[in-house]
Amino acid sequence: MTDTLKELCSLYGVSGREDSVREYIVSQLSPDCEYSVDNPGNLLVFKKGRKRPKNTVMLAAHMDEVGFIVTYVTDDGLLKFDNVGGIDVSVMTGRSVRVGERLIPGVIGVKPVHLLKEEEKKEFPERDSLYIDIGAKSRAEAEEFVLPGDCAYFDSDFVTFGDGLIKARALDDRAGCALMLRMLADELEYDTWFAFTTQEETGTGGAQAAAYTIDPAYAIVLETTTAADIAGVEGEKRVCELGGGPVISFMDKRTVYSRELYGAAFEHAKANGIKAQAKTQVAGGNDAGVIFKSRGGVSVLAVSLPCRYLHSPSCVIKESDMQETYRLVKLLAEDFSVR
Amino acid sequence: MRSTEEFKKLIFSLCDSNGVSGDEEEAAAVVSRELSRFMPVKTDTLGNVTGERGGCKTHILLDAHLDRIGMIVTSVGDDGFIMAAPCGGVDRRVLPAAGVIILGKEKVFGVVTSTPPHLSKGGKEVPDFDAFSVDTGLCGDKAKELISPGDRILLKTNQRRLIGSRISSAALDNRAGVAAVLRCLEMLEDKKSDCKLTVLFSVQEETTGGGAKTGSFSSDAAESITVDVSFAASPGIPAEKSAPLGNGVMIGFAPSLCREMSKELVMLAEENSIPYSRDVMGGGTGTNAESVAFSKGGKRAALLSIPIRNMHTPVEVCDVEDIENTARLMCAYIMKKGGVVND
Numbered sequence: 001m002t003d004t005l006k007e008l009c010s011l012y013g014v015s016g017r018e019d020s021v022r023e024y025i026v027s028q029l030s031p032d033c034e035y036s037v038d039n040p041g042n043l044l045v046f047k048k049g050r051k052r053p054k055n056t057v058m059l060a061a062h063m064d065e066v067g068f069i070v071t072y073v074t075d076d077g078l079l080k081f082d083n084v085g086g087i088d089v090s091v092m093t094g095r096s097v098r099v100g101e102r103l104i105p106g107v108i109g110v111k112p113v114h115l116l117k118e119e120e121k122k123e124f125p126e127r128d129s130l131y132i133d134i135g136a137k138s139r140a141e142a143e144e145f146v147l148p149g150d151c152a153y154f155d156s157d158f159v160t161f162g163d164g165l166i167k168a169r170a171l172d173d174r175a176g177c178a179l180m181l182r183m184l185a186d187e188l189e190y191d192t193w194f195a196f197t198t199q200e201e202t203g204t205g206g207a208q209a210a211a212y213t214i215d216p217a218y219a220i221v222l223e224t225t226t227a228a229d230i231a232g233v234e235g236e237k238r239v240c241e242l243g244g245g246p247v248i249s250f251m252d253k254r255t256v257y258s259r260e261l262y263g264a265a266f267e268h269a270k271a272n273g274i275k276a277q278a279k280t281q282v283a284g285g286n287d288a289g290v291i292f293k294s295r296g297g298v299s300v301l302a303v304s305l306p307c308r309y310l311h312s313p314s315c316v317i318k319e320s321d322m323q324e325t326y327r328l329v330k331l332l333a334e335d336f337s338v339r
Numbered sequence: 340m341r342s343t344e345e346f347k348k349l350i351f352s353l354c355d356s357n358g359v360s361g362d363e364e365e366a367a368a369v370v371s372r373e374l375s376r377f378m379p380v381k382t383d384t385l386g387n388v389t390g391e392r393g394g395c396k397t398h399i400l401l402d403a404h405l406d407r408i409g410m411i412v413t414s415v416g417d418d419g420f421i422m423a424a425p426c427g428g429v430d431r432r433v434l435p436a437a438g439v440i441i442l443g444k445e446k447v448f449g450v451v452t453s454t455p456p457h458l459s460k461g462g463k464e465v466p467d468f469d470a471f472s473v474d475t476g477l478c479g480d481k482a483k484e485l486i487s488p489g490d491r492i493l494l495k496t497n498q499r500r501l502i503g504s505r506i507s508s509a510a511l512d513n514r515a516g517v518a519a520v521l522r523c524l525e526m527l528e529d530k531k532s533d534c535k536l537t538v539l540f541s542v543q544e545e546t547t548g549g550g551a552k553t554g555s556f557s558s559d560a561a562e563s564i565t566v567d568v569s570f571a572a573s574p575g576i577p578a579e580k581s582a583p584l585g586n587g588v589m590i591g592f593a594p595s596l597c598r599e600m601s602k603e604l605v606m607l608a609e610e611n612s613i614p615y616s617r618d619v620m621g622g623g624t625g626t627n628a629e630s631v632a633f634s635k636g637g638k639r640a641a642l643l644s645i646p647i648r649n650m651h652t653p654v655e656v657c658d659v660e661d662i663e664n665t666a667r668l669m670c671a672y673i674m675k676k677g678g679v680v681n682d
Binding site for chain 1: 429432447457472475496506576577584650651654
């Protein structure tokens with residue numbers, strides 16, 4: 001699964017530009033999978049199981065990632081840009097990036113610390129003051145390489161480190177995609193739908209269309225969620241912990257999750273010796289927020305990998321959490337098929 | 340002489356070596372190897388790398404600092420998180436979620452912690468240095484086995500070729516200066532200058548300034564040229580404190596610098612069509628130039644600077660042409676002082 005994840009994280013795809021991720025996933029599908037690509041770009045995969053389910057179950061993970069989009073090229077050849085998805089200015093300043101169709105290198109510049117006034121040292125720069133520098137001397141030179149509307153990404157490699165940890169960009173939500181690909185490579189007990197969705201980071205539009213088309217009774221959203229288990233943060237403020245297994249949400253900013261399914265997740269975990277943990281803050285949101293409201297309503301559950309430094313160049317997850325999550329999700333999908 | 344492409348590779352390899360202030364051993368080994376192509380090399384008490392070449396005319400000291408900024412481990416937590424202090428002027432604004440290399444018993448990868456959104460209160464405030472820690476992903480015991488207080492930490496960088504002759508890397512401050520000195524020595528190889536030359540790749544510029552002070556004391560040079568980096572024009576930087584990238588070498592004018600030398604450098608730049616700008620400072624230069632100028636009974640001192648963007652971040656940017664032009668001007672000066680005419 002780690003190798004697949006590494007491949008997925010080597011691909012670039014902000015919201016609305018998920019093509020290369022989708023192409024890779026299609027290339028990994030076994031011949032017995034049926035798939036289609038809808039107008040928003042969702043990849044909808046159906047795989048037959050040994051048995052027909054009582055209920056239609058849909059697993060969902062989003063293909064897009066947060067990044068940047070070039071809005072303007074200055075006379076000096078610098079690129080002004082906007083965010084695609086939520087990225088805090090604190091993880092942008094002084095970072096290297098890849099820009100445009102050709103993924104040319106650039107950097108997000110900062111005024112040198114030596115020249116800052118005392119006041120300026122205390123605050124991150126204004127988002128609008130930032131620019132990407134690709135080394136161009138003029139607008140004309142820059143536009144040979146990049147045009148407004150081109151996208152940019154953090155330039156951050158895939159690193160395994162520490163005690164089984166992975167650092168990369170775009171783990172949100174290529175980790176969810178990797179989990180679904182792993183399931184698709186298995187024999188399934190019941191027929192199951194897998195939605196690789198688009199545009200989660202910019203408003204969950206893809207999932208809304210996917211849920212309409214697939215029309216599930218139950219959905220499991222596979223995600224990554226903020227883990228604040230770092231030095232100096234205690235108790236519920238940690239939200240969840242790396243190594244604690246899949247994170248089960250009871251509520252976030254977009255969804256109140258099915259209490260029944262939330263309970264079922266912990267029952268299965270306990271009965272099968274799988275680690276699982278509750279998300280201890282009502283924070284964040286994901287595709288579940290539109291899936292549960294689809295058509296006449298869908299029972300949803302979010303199962304997430306704990307992830308430190310989400311939406312930064314250095315997202316960090318733990319390999320063992322992926323294994324535990326995989327085991328749990330497989331059991332849950334089977335349960336929901338006949339519930 | 341190296342081709343432009345080979346010279347770029349040399350700059351990248353210089354920037355790639357460790358050598359956080361006070362712990363310059365690895366970088367010293369790299370520059371010693373390079374410098375020994377031109378002259379015998381020694382390392383002194385504090386770790387300065389010096390080389391000397393004989394000559395009958397003006398004795399000139401070329402100085403460029405060897406160290407780079409970084410961090411230093413202050414404690415290793417039971418949870419495997421590392422506390423650190425700055426070693427040189429680290430810009431706290433580039434720390435959240437930055438990748439780092441901890442130079443422990445072995446190189447250990449880590450990530451600087453970043454305040455999660457539910458705890459940051461949406462504020463734009465830059466956390467104090469002690470609010471950061473380094474996430475090693477190791478348990479406390481393993482972390483303590485590999486990492487000790489005093490170990491240095493480098494911010495991980497992506498060395499990249501930008502458009503044209505521009506490049507990005509950490510540690511261009513001041514490996515760009517070191518590269519300029521080495522390039523100058525290459526240029527001198529097929530020329531005849533009878534100047535006595537001392538090269539000083541000095542340690543601890545970013546912290547104590549002690550390297551240049553002691554290293555230049557050991558030299559009887561009459562004149563010195565310090566090569567360092569300065570601010571390249573970019574948004575928010577006053578024009579009078581910067582020079583456009585790619586516009587050549589910056590020739591320093593300051594109270595501590597020898598005015599005749601500065602003027603002579605300007606004249607030589609004009610004569611040899613070397614692009615340059617004047618870099619005027621009312622007080623100190625913020626470089627080694629002062630310690631060199633006042634060492635022993637004093638030396639005539641000049642300062643040449645290479646403009647870089649984003650100084651003291653892992654994404655410093657420079658134009659290799661500016662390094663070349665700095666080397667050309669130094670070479671022209673050394674030829675002027677010691678050139679043998681009509682040999």
